[in-house]
Amino acid sequence: MVEVPVQPTFSQLLRAFWRVGLLSFGGPAGQIALMHRELVDERRWVAEEEFLHALNFCHLLPGPEAQQLATWIGWRLHGLRGGLAAGLLFVIPGAVIMLGLSMLYVAATGLGWFAALFLGVKAAVLAIVVQALLRIAGRALDTRFKQGLAVAAFVALAMLALPFPLVVLGAGALGMLVAATRPHWLALKPGGAPAAGPRPWRSTISAAAVWATVWAAPMVLVAATLGTHHVLWDIGTFFSQLAVVTFGGAYAVLAYMAQEAVQGFGWLSAGEMADGLGLAETTPGPLIMVTQFVGYLAAFRSPAPFTPLVAGLLGAGLTTWVTFAPCFGWIFTFAPWIDRLAQATRLKGGLAAVTAAVVGVIANLTVWFAGHVLFPAFDTSVPGWGFDWRAGLLAVVAGVLVFGAKWGVIRVLAVCAAGGLILGSL
Incomplete structure (x- = not known):
């Protein structure tokens, strides 16, 4: 029954x-x-x-x-x-908590104890990212072809410096082609019978139009009042683009986001990016909420014509809007097609290929974080190349707690933060 x-x-x-x-x-x-x-x-x-x-x-x-x-x-x-x-x-709930933490972070920047605290947070984040890499690799790389895609994605990003959207979309296109000819390379199972009944085109088009308008509304307001050269326009445009290519979870886009936010726009430093991820790990809700931290800092530091606090609040709000409005749009637009999409072999092939490529993307993120956490003052002309032994020690402790003791994220972050305070006093 x-x-x-x-x-x-x-x-x-x-x-x-x-x-x-x-x-x-x-x-x-x-x-x-x-x-x-x-x-x-x-x-x-x-x-x-x-x-x-x-x-x-x-x-x-x-x-x-x-x-x-x-x-x-x-x-x-x-x-x-x-x-x-x-x-x-x-x-x-996570957005409200993250906003409060972002405000506290800016208020406490420059204090010695605060820097020591986040030394431990960054070391813990490094161990957490490695854990995510191994977990996703174990689940996603179940064929030789997928393993090859992961390696190719890592090489494309870490060595050839190809754009992240190109790597992800290229992997998806290749996966769709392979699904049509060699589905076993992607471990795809045969689809079932096609769904019966009329296709829900009317509701799909209506929902797509409504949510595209919702998504674009604040950007139109920014363009009309502040212009397209204001930091809020840059924030909204960048995170709107990010929302379209966020396949594979937050870890998949963090390296791309960090590269653009740190090196491209200059909104924050690499260390602050790692701090933001540590804060996002402590809050409920999606990990991609780290984008709100970036948006807050970016607007706070280029506030005109607002005060820094008001600009930060606007930056955080706009970032959250353009990050999550598309998520509602995808569901309300495509939910009526769920039974049909489940049988779309090529679409599933594209997703499987993207998931495999994401492993290489997260490997690139791991290398990026490791470099900036362990070698914050990287210089090949000095002994040790600027290695921070305190960060190295705390990263080892975090690794033991994550992989050996199987501790949860919050406990690991708390212990490493306390360790950072102790070592920072030396």
């Missing part, structure tokens, strides 16, 4: 996703596991098969898959207002 899912009231949905939003630590794996336990196992609002089907669908989309899964569940249970409520409640 097939169990019929329970239909919650809208107020029950709000309470459930408020709880999920507050407890969604641990990255996408932990967030998806939390939603599964809360909504499938305990409340039985969504059937197991539906949940997994929707999760596979969300993996096809750019952006944080856990937030998009929450939006889809809300849409499935209560239509548009349910999707908006679930998606917003998944994001808002």
Whole structure:
């Protein structure tokens, strides 16, 4: 006998996703596991098969898959207002906390104890990124072809300095071609029967038009009032582009974001980028919330015609808007196609190839972080090339706690931050 899912009231949905939003630590794996336990196992609002089907669908989309899964569940249970409520409640707690931490970070910059604290945070982040690299590689690289794609992506980024969007989109195009001729190279399973019924073109076009307008609205306002040479225009344009190529999770785009934000725009330093990731690791919600930290600092440091605080708030708000508005747009536009997309072999092939390439992207991120954390004053003319032994020691401690003791992110960050304070006093 097939169990019929329970239909919650809208107020029950709000309470459930408020709880999920507050407890969604641990990255996408932990967030998806939390939603599964809360909504499938305990409340039985969504059937197991539906949940997994929707999760596979969300993996096809750019952006944080856990937030998009929450939006889809809300849409499935209560239509548009349910999707908006679930998606917003998944994001808002982390966004508010991240904004507060960004403001405190700027206020405390320059203090000796604060620099020592974040010495430990950066060392812990390095171990966490290595853990993410190994976890994703173990799951994604199950064929020789995928392993080759990962190596090629690393070489393209680390040695040839090719643009990140080109690498990701190129891997996706290659995956679609391979899926049509050699699907076993990507370990693709045969698709099922095509979905029956009329194609939902009308609702798709309507939703796409509405959410494209929502996405662009603040950018139109910035262009009309401040012009296209203002820092807010640069912030909105850059993070809008980032939202379109955010396949494979936040770690996949961090190196590209850091490269552009640090070297391209000069919004912050490499060390501050690592600090921002450490702050994002401590907050609930999607890890891509680190973009809000970058947007806050970028606007805070080029505030005219506003005060630094007001400019920072506007930068953080605009960054969050252009990062997450597309996520709602993808769900409301493509959710009616979920059954059809699940059978799209070429699309799944493109996604599998992108996921494999993301391993190389994260490997490049790991090298980038390691260089800036362990060699903050890199200089080949001095003994040790500017190696920071305190960061090296704390990174080893973090590695032991992450891989040996299997500690969670928050505990590792806390111990390493305390270690940074101790070593910083030496």
